[in-house]
Amino acid sequence: MDKKLTDKEIGPGVELTDPNRIKLLKKLQNVFGQIPQKAQASFLLCDLNYLKELCRAESASPALLDAALRGVHTASNVDNIVTQWCQKSRVSSCVSSAQTPSPGSHRQIQPSPLRSVTATGTKRHASEELEDTDIPHKRRRLATDLSERRSRQMSDLCKNRDEYKCVVTKFEGPTDACHIVPFSLNQRSSRASFFELLRILWPQRFEKWQSIVNSGTEFIGNMLTLSPTLHQCHSVGLFGLQPVEASSDSKSMKLKFFWLAQCDTSSNFMTDITAIPPFPDNVQLKGIQVCNVQNGHLIKSGEIIELMTEDPANKPLPDWDLLELQWVMQRLTALRGAADIFDSVHSESDKYLEMEVFTEKSSAVEEQDTIEGSFHKIHTWMENQLVQPQLV
16 A cells, blocks of 8 residues: 655644644643753654653653653753764765854754854864875774674665665765664664663654664665765755655655754753744755756755665665654754754764775775775766766
8 A cells, every 4th residue: 555645744844833732832831831942842843642641740640740851951862862863974064164153043943054063063174174084094993893884785785776876866976875764873772772762752653663773774774875965964954855655566755855944042042832933844045055967956845756666675765664763853953953962973973984884894905995996986977977067
């Protein structure tokens, strides 16, 4: 049977306008008062059962309510969730220059996503950036634990399924096989910690999500192909992909691409639970545009992205449920206002360099051959391109 969302279920702000959610939030307003804005983000996207339990706890379980109050006012759960989710970021930033937010822009949704996402990651000197992005240097830091190495086989299989093109822009140059659930969660301990946090806020769905990646992140259903630029933008929550339709034969799937309005607030900004921020489905982020390289049209929020496979048994499409998890986490990252966590994210994710680390490498000679082969492929591709550059 085909899966297909209704129009009322599509868009980044669906949960924020749900009458049942708003009713529960009004009840909790009297209990919690003002809370940190980043904690409010979790109330806007969590399962309704979590909100219902909090409402019941007001009279039935004071201890549970007291624990919830402490958690909400420290916003520790949502901080930890977003930090672990964003560890899929690589150490380099998707844009080399950044804009600093104005001191007065505390609560409003800002159209420019680059004001602080890359600011913390671009304070180093140019020489340091070159050192960090040097491929041989990265490869010298290969992890010894297999759980910290990517699978070349799965990466190649993902790109083959997607015809070596970015699924969004159809860009055919160098591409990345990107994880949906971040590779940092390939470690059992990190994965257990992450899903324990999800258990609190998404009690209706966390078991399903957890079971799919129970053995790790290295499988083709957890990957899709993006251009390096879009990979970086996705890694810091600038856009999300919502699964909206899938065929019963598992050979096709449709996603909707949405740029996500970035919430720019100070880390201690307080707000009413019921002060719902705008989260439009037609946002255009300042300074960022991508186009379909096959016909040149500008890709805007709401664009339909169609994924296809001729071999669903051996080259399955991305898992629907993991894409739904991604859709929730990307919006949580944007609504939370994640500018203050990127220093730690970039520092931690340095050991999870997605493009360079593969399990099949067994010798320095093989490693160097792969490096040279990669550069040769890029050089060949560049020689075959038209002089006019393509926007991706």
